[in-house]
Amino acid sequence: MRHEHLVTAKQLSRADVEAVLDRAAEIAANPAAVRERHSDALLGLLFFEPSTRTKMSFETAIKRLGGDVVDMGSVDSSSVKKGESLADTVRVIEGYADALVLRHPRQGSAQMASEFVDVPLVNAGDGAGHHPTQTLLDLYTMREAADGLDDLTVGIMGDLKYGRTVHSLANVLTNFDVRQHFVSPESLKLPRSVRYDLHEAGAKVREHTDLETILPELDVLYVTRIQRERFPDENEYRAIAGEYQIDEETLEQADDDLVVMHPLPRVDEIAPEIDETDHARYFEQAHNGVPVRMALLDMLLENARGDAE
Amino acid sequence: MRHEHLVTAKQLSRADVEAVLDRAAEIAANPAAVRERHSDALLGLLFFEPSTRTKMSFETAIKRLGGDVVDMGSVDSSSVKKGESLADTVRVIEGYADALVLRHPRQGSAQMASEFVDVPLVNAGDGAGHHPTQTLLDLYTMREAADGLDDLTVGIMGDLKYGRTVHSLANVLTNFDVRQHFVSPESLKLPRSVRYDLHEAGAKVREHTDLETILPELDVLYVTRIQRERFPDENEYRAIAGEYQIDEETLEQADDDLVVMHPLPRVDEIAPEIDETDHARYFEQAHNGVPVRMALLDMLLENARGDAE
Amino acid sequence: MRHEHLVTAKQLSRADVEAVLDRAAEIAANPAAVRERHSDALLGLLFFEPSTRTKMSFETAIKRLGGDVVDMGSVDSSSVKKGESLADTVRVIEGYADALVLRHPRQGSAQMASEFVDVPLVNAGDGAGHHPTQTLLDLYTMREAADGLDDLTVGIMGDLKYGRTVHSLANVLTNFDVRQHFVSPESLKLPRSVRYDLHEAGAKVREHTDLETILPELDVLYVTRIQRERFPDENEYRAIAGEYQIDEETLEQADDDLVVMHPLPRVDEIAPEIDETDHARYFEQAHNGVPVRMALLDMLLENARGDAE
Numbered sequence: 001m002r003h004e005h006l007v008t009a010k011q012l013s014r015a016d017v018e019a020v021l022d023r024a025a026e027i028a029a030n031p032a033a034v035r036e037r038h039s040d041a042l043l044g045l046l047f048f049e050p051s052t053r054t055k056m057s058f059e060t061a062i063k064r065l066g067g068d069v070v071d072m073g074s075v076d077s078s079s080v081k082k083g084e085s086l087a088d089t090v091r092v093i094e095g096y097a098d099a100l101v102l103r104h105p106r107q108g109s110a111q112m113a114s115e116f117v118d119v120p121l122v123n124a125g126d127g128a129g130h131h132p133t134q135t136l137l138d139l140y141t142m143r144e145a146a147d148g149l150d151d152l153t154v155g156i157m158g159d160l161k162y163g164r165t166v167h168s169l170a171n172v173l174t175n176f177d178v179r180q181h182f183v184s185p186e187s188l189k190l191p192r193s194v195r196y197d198l199h200e201a202g203a204k205v206r207e208h209t210d211l212e213t214i215l216p217e218l219d220v221l222y223v224t225r226i227q228r229e230r231f232p233d234e235n236e237y238r239a240i241a242g243e244y245q246i247d248e249e250t251l252e253q254a255d256d257d258l259v260v261m262h263p264l265p266r267v268d269e270i271a272p273e274i275d276e277t278d279h280a281r282y283f284e285q286a287h288n289g290v291p292v293r294m295a296l297l298d299m300l301l302e303n304a305r306g307d308a309e
Numbered sequence: 310m311r312h313e314h315l316v317t318a319k320q321l322s323r324a325d326v327e328a329v330l331d332r333a334a335e336i337a338a339n340p341a342a343v344r345e346r347h348s349d350a351l352l353g354l355l356f357f358e359p360s361t362r363t364k365m366s367f368e369t370a371i372k373r374l375g376g377d378v379v380d381m382g383s384v385d386s387s388s389v390k391k392g393e394s395l396a397d398t399v400r401v402i403e404g405y406a407d408a409l410v411l412r413h414p415r416q417g418s419a420q421m422a423s424e425f426v427d428v429p430l431v432n433a434g435d436g437a438g439h440h441p442t443q444t445l446l447d448l449y450t451m452r453e454a455a456d457g458l459d460d461l462t463v464g465i466m467g468d469l470k471y472g473r474t475v476h477s478l479a480n481v482l483t484n485f486d487v488r489q490h491f492v493s494p495e496s497l498k499l500p501r502s503v504r505y506d507l508h509e510a511g512a513k514v515r516e517h518t519d520l521e522t523i524l525p526e527l528d529v530l531y532v533t534r535i536q537r538e539r540f541p542d543e544n545e546y547r548a549i550a551g552e553y554q555i556d557e558e559t560l561e562q563a564d565d566d567l568v569v570m571h572p573l574p575r576v577d578e579i580a581p582e583i584d585e586t587d588h589a590r591y592f593e594q595a596h597n598g599v600p601v602r603m604a605l606l607d608m609l610l611e612n613a614r615g616d617a618e
Numbered sequence: 619m620r621h622e623h624l625v626t627a628k629q630l631s632r633a634d635v636e637a638v639l640d641r642a643a644e645i646a647a648n649p650a651a652v653r654e655r656h657s658d659a660l661l662g663l664l665f666f667e668p669s670t671r672t673k674m675s676f677e678t679a680i681k682r683l684g685g686d687v688v689d690m691g692s693v694d695s696s697s698v699k700k701g702e703s704l705a706d707t708v709r710v711i712e713g714y715a716d717a718l719v720l721r722h723p724r725q726g727s728a729q730m731a732s733e734f735v736d737v738p739l740v741n742a743g744d745g746a747g748h749h750p751t752q753t754l755l756d757l758y759t760m761r762e763a764a765d766g767l768d769d770l771t772v773g774i775m776g777d778l779k780y781g782r783t784v785h786s787l788a789n790v791l792t793n794f795d796v797r798q799h800f801v802s803p804e805s806l807k808l809p810r811s812v813r814y815d816l817h818e819a820g821a822k823v824r825e826h827t828d829l830e831t832i833l834p835e836l837d838v839l840y841v842t843r844i845q846r847e848r849f850p851d852e853n854e855y856r857a858i859a860g861e862y863q864i865d866e867e868t869l870e871q872a873d874d875d876l877v878v879m880h881p882l883p884r885v886d887e888i889a890p891e892i893d894e895t896d897h898a899r900y901f902e903q904a905h906n907g908v909p910v911r912m913a914l915l916d917m918l919l920e921n922a923r924g925d926a927e
Contacts, residue, residue, distance in 0.1 A: 035349055040653055042681060053401065056379050060405040063351060063377050068681050070674050084883035087890075092671065092882060095905030096678040264401060265393035272396075287404030344658055362710065365662075365688050369714040372660060372686050573710060574702035581705075596713030 001299050004307070005114040005121045009132035009168045014175040021140050023295035024288075031064060034294065038301055039066035044097030046072045046090065047124070048104040053264070053286070054124050054133075058101050061293035070096050087116045094119045099301060102126070120300035128164060134263060135168040137292040138222070141285040145259040146219050150177040153217050157183040158224030158244055158269065160190045165263050166224055167194045174201035181214050182207045185240045188226065211244070212253070220259045221246070223269050247271035251279060261285050310608050313616070314423040314430045318441040318477045323484040330449050332604035333597075340373060343603065347610055348375035353406030355381045355399065356433070357413040362573070362595070363433050363442075367410050370602035379405050396425045403428045408610060411435070429609035437473060443572060444477040446601040447531070450594040454568040455528050459486040462526050466492040467533030467553055467578065469499045474572050475533055476503045483510035490523045491516045494549045497535065520553070521562070529568045530555070532578050556580035560588060570594050619917050622925070623732040623739045627750035627786045632793040639758050641913035642906075649682060652912065656919055657684035662715030664690045664708065665742070666722040671882070671904070672742050672751075676719050679911035688714050705734045712737045717919060720744070738918035746782060752881060753786040755910040756840070759903040763877040764837050768795040771835050775801040776842035776862055776887065778808045783881050784842055785812045792819035799832045800825045803858045806844065829862070830871070838877045839864070841887050865889035869897060879903050 001016045012020075027034055043062040047055055059069050072093065086109060094100060094117045102110050103124040110123035110130070125131040143149045154173065160166055160182050170180060171194070180203060182190055189207060190198075198205050208214055215221070226244060231237035245268055246260065262270055262282040274280050310325045321329075336343055352371040356364055368378050381402065395418060403409060403426040411419050412433040419432035419439070434440040452458050463482065469475050469491050479489060480503070489512060491499055498516060499507075507514050517523055524530070535553060540546035554577055555569065571579055571591040583589050619634045630638075645652055661680040665673055677687050690711065704727060712718060712735045720728050721742040728741035728748070743749040761767050772791065778784055778800050788798060789812070798816070800808055804827060808816075816823050826832055833839070844862060849855035863886055864878065880888055880900040892898050 032349075040650075042678060050382075050385070052382055056381065056402065056405055060351060060379050063379070068377070068686070070678050070681070072674065073668075073670055076668070082883050083885045088883060091901050092904045093674065095901065096674055096908060265391045265397060267392045283400050283404065286401045290405060341658075359691075359694070361691055365690065365711065365714055368688050369660060372688070377686070574700050574706060576701045592709050592713065595710045599714060 002303065003300070004303060005123075006132050006296065006300065007110045007114055007121070007123045008130040009135040009172045010130075012132070012136075012172065017136070017139060017172065017175065020136055020292065020295050020299065021143055023299060024140055024291040025144070027294050027298075028288075028291040031291075034065055034298065036066040037298065038062070041065065041067035041098045041297075041301055042096065043067060043069045043297065044072070044093045044100040045069050046093060046100060046102045046104075048075050048102075050074070051103050051125060054103065054131075054289075055101075057286075057289035058122075058124065058133075058293055058297075060290050061297055064290060065294055065298060067098075086113055090117050090121075099297060099304070120304050122296065122300070125164070128162075130168055131164055132168065133289070133293055133296060134165050135172050136296065137285065137289045138165070138169050138261065138263070139172065140292050141261060141281055141288050142220055142259070144288070145281050145284075146257075149173075152176070152219045153179045153181070154220040154222065155181045155183055155211070155214060155218040156222045156224070157211060159188045159226045159230065160184040160224075161188040162227070162230065163224045166222075167191075169222070170194065170198060170203070170205075171201075174198060174203040179204045180206075181218070183209070183211050183214065183244070185209060185226075185244070187240075188230065211250070215251075215253050216255065218255065218258055220261060221254070222261045223266075224263060225265075225267060225269055241268070245269055245271070246274060248273050248277070251277075254279070311612065312609070313612060314432075315441050315605060315609065316419045316423055316430070316432045317439040318444040318481045319439070321441070321445075321481065326445070326448060326481065326484065329445055329601065329604050329608065330452055332608060333449055333600040334453070336603050336607075337597075337600040340600075343374055343607065345375040346607065347371070350374065350376035350407045350606075350610055351405065352376060352378045352606065353381070353402045353409040354378050355402060355409060355411045355413075357384050357411075359383070360412050360434060363412065363440075363598075364410075366595075366598035367431075367433065367442075367602055367606075369599050370606055373599060374603055374607060376407075395422055399426050399430075408606060408613070429613050431605065431609070434473070437471075439477055440473055441477065442598070442602055442605060443474050444481050445605065446594065446598045447474070447478050447570065447572070448481065449601050450570060450590055450597050451529055451568070453597070454590050454593075458482075461485070461528045462488045462490070463529045463531065464490045464492055464520070464523060464527045465531045465533070466520060468497045468535045468539065469493040469533075470497040471536070471539065472533045475531075476500075478531070479503065479507055479512070479514075480510075483507060483512040488513045489515070490527070492518070492520050492523065492553070494518060494535075494553070496549075497539065520559070524560075524562050525564065527563065527567055529570060530563070531570045532575075533572060534574075534576060534578055550577070554578055554580070555583060557582050557586070560586075563588070620921065621918070622921060623741075624750050624914060624918065625728045625732055625739070625741045626748040627753040627790045628748070630750070630754075630790065635754070635757060635790065635793065638754055638910065638913050638917065639761055641917060642758055642909040643762070645912050645916075646906075646909040649909075652683055652916065654684040655916065656680070659683065659685035659716045659915075659919055660714065661685060661687045661915065662690070662711045662718040663687050664711060664718060664720045664722075666693050666720075668692070669721050669743060672721065672749075672907075673719075675904075675907035676740075676742065676751075676911055676915075678908050679915055682908060683912055683916060685716075704731055708735050708739075717915060717922070738922050740914065740918070743782070746780075748786055749782055750786065751907070751911055751914060752783050753790050754914065755903065755907045756783070756787050756879065756881070757790065758910050759879060759899055759906050760838055760877070762906070763899050763902075764875075767791075770794070770837045771797045771799070772838045772840065773799045773801055773829070773832060773836045774840045774842070775829060777806045777844045777848065778802040778842075779806040780845070780848065781842045784840075785809075787840070788812065788816060788821075788823075789819075792816060792821040797822045798824070799836070801827070801829050801832065801862070803827060803844075803862070805858075806848065829868070833869075833871050834873065836872065836876055838879060839872070840879045841884075842881060843883075843885060843887055859886070863887055863889070864892060866891050866895070869895075872897070
């Protein structure tokens with residue numbers, strides 16, 4: 001992978017994805033080998049909106065590589081409150097760090113910020129935009145659990161309209177030989193723009209309002225949360241959300257090897273009784289964020305070092 | 310000590326306590342010897358309510374062992390706000406860390422959480438429940454200052470009704486040959502349940518509303534804060550709190566070797582003039598949190614490593 | 619430099635300043651040489667008011683020396699809320715750390731705190747009082763950019779009345795052969811007390827309400843922010859602030875080698891078009907906080923180690 005920054009999953013070719021996942025697998029198999037690999041590296045954390053999970057995962061990743069973080073902390077206590085521009089903020093903080101992780105509520109902010117800095121910048125979510133490391137860890141989990149990313153049948157269920165995670169994942173899956181089934185209520189279907197992109201990329205896509213018919217064919221079921229805020233009416237929310245929840249009964253028709261994933265946090269989408277089954281891979285999926293981000297940071301830091309020489 | 314987790318001081322036998330305190334004393338005597346001992350360890354900090362002092366002490370402890378932390382930060386900015394259960398949160402974060410420290414406002418939460426994770430978990434306070442590392446550092450301070458934990462006369466003064474620290478300490482002291490004197494206003498006496506436990510354990514216990522008569526007998530005086538919130542009336546609070554404050558005049562009748570302790574923060578319970586006397590051990594007591602937590606983390610991480618092999 | 623603490627820039631002799639800046643230059647030239655220099659050091663961060671920039675810079679500094687931090691976090695979540703005195707807080711935290719950095723809204727608090735602790739304490743800003751490491755990094759930047767601190771003509775522009783940064787800088791510049799020109803609206807001129815100090819020190823000082831006449835003579839132009847809050851009327855603010863802004867047109871009459879500095883964050887004081895010119899040194903200035911604070915911490919930790927032996 002020869003990228004300087006990681007702004008969007010779309011910039012990743014099939015070869016890029018495979019390079020990161022291969023490196024992640026190597027690291028997961030032998031974490032001791034990289035324990036001191038970046039012991040002089042500081043990762044700057046710029047989270048302009050809270051995202052504990054993602055932040056902890058990046059922090060763990062750089063520390064497992066021997067490095068450390070410098071954290072801007074919450075926006076409430078930062079220079080941003082005094083009216084500083086994002087361009088100024090990243091240019092100051094790049095003086096402290098060897099790489100930056102940026103999360104920002106404004107779509108496009110990661111791309112903009114990356115143009116102002118010389119150190120590698122990773123987008124950890126920019127509004128309705130991209131969150132490419134989530135996509136990479138999803139792919140890693142799928143590949144490990146289903147033994148490869150080709151000739152797979154994947155179901156993606158829940159809020160497909162607003163779910164950034166889903167759009168990015170669907171997009172990158174078009175690089176692989178994957179049949180994608182989208183399952184959602186009518187009101188939360190894939191946006192037209194995403195559907196268009198998938199068709200353009202020649203993806204094998206079908207849409208459903210019901211899991212039942214398609215469930216037996218699936219190798220992977222990726223569940224996402226349906227948010228209360230999307231519905232004006234509490235009762236309507238409950239009725240609809242209830243139909244897209246998974247429990248042992250739901251999974252009776254599933255293949256024994258079905259892999260159930262979820263980006264977490266979950267609320268009621270997956271019943272706790274599933275946690276103890278072999279289907280459940282969502283905690284493993286969260287944990288996979290560490291080797292995947294280690295691999296990515298390792299590669300970006302290596303690239304930056306190479307450029308500097 | 311062969312425990313996997315530390316949830317409550319009650320689970321600690323006399324031998325367990327002595328093992329931790331001995332290890333802490335070794336570490337305090339030669340901190341350089343453990344400087345790289347856990348250089349690959351990450352300690353996950355899950356503080357669901359603020360407790361700066363305890364958090365800094367654990368953070369210092371793991372860093373003095375060569376390790377580092379990953380911190381969930383405040384609950385305001387975490388997945389908990391999205392409705393995630395504690396069981397899910399700890400299962401995700403155990404994927405980042407080699408051990409967890411949990412503080413949570415709900416009594417019993419540490420026990421529950423410990424059942425969901427495979428890495429060692431230390432309870433750093435669960436509501437009105439337990440806070441076992443505070444007890445260990447109290448015992449360590451007492452042992453160092455009074456030269457052993459047997460044949461001691463200990464006075465415990467202040468809010469004995471609500472003070473979690475006090476209940477836990479009194480409980481564990483029953484493992485040693487210690488005479489316990491409790492000094493408090495009538496309205497803040499030991500709860501019946503604690504008194505019952507102490508009698509069951511065969512403890513030598515007496516209760517007083519006045520320090521004066523018993524002070525000359527004491528080897529240790531453990532002072533706690535009487536909180537304004539416990540009294541409906543400000544004047545009543547002032548009158549009562551004033552009677553349980555310590556200054557040079559109060560201590561005129563005390564033994565020259567009397568050890569004065571306090572879990573801190575203090576407000577007016579101990580006059581600043583005491584700070585300069587040989588009685589004052591409360592800052593030392595706070596500092597002792599570091600070697601004690603280093604010892605505990607060292608032992609739990611060692612146990613976990615042994616289990617994994 | 620033989621100081622135990624750094625409370626105010628005023629305590630620094632010309633020789634002290636030169637010693638810190640020389641050490642900083644050495645470190646900047648060869649950071650790898652100090653990478654493990656203080657690998658057993660923990661720096662306690664006590665920020666009683668937010669200051670992300672300063673905090674990140676200190677955190678980077680100690681980590682680039684191989685050390686780490688323990689951070690008190692925000693005051694909202696600390697023992698301070700329970701009414702603990704600053705003297706108690708610093709005495710507890712010195713038990714965790716090898717040096718302390720204190721920022722506090724109350725003028726004089728750093729001096730007071732330093733009297734209670736045995737580890738080195740650095741003032742990172744106390745209200746309208748001092749912020750000596752900002753002064754040191756300003757001097758470092760000036761020295762590097764203008765090739766020495768003697769025979770210089772420096773303009774300082776903006777809010778000269780309330781700007782703590784400016785008072786401290788002006789004061790320390792009197793140790794060097796520097797002509798100082800102060801440029802501000804009438805209502806934001808230097809306070810009489812500062813002007814008095816400068817005259818007492820024999821400084822070459824002149825005051826202006828207009829940049830134009832003096833600009834061609836300047837080697838350095840130090841711009842500060844004029845804060846909206848200082849003006850009762852929004853229109854008055856805009857009119858006045860507008861006159862003290864810098865853009866390419868303003869700088870047409872400047873020397874080609876003019877160095878433009880700013881403590882950041884900026885709002886509109888310096889047009890973004892200046893960023894790309896050779897004049898712009900404000901990002902470099904912010905970055906210089908790291909080697910300067912590394913040098914300072916290195917020297918204070920060394921002094922403390924020497925005292926302990």
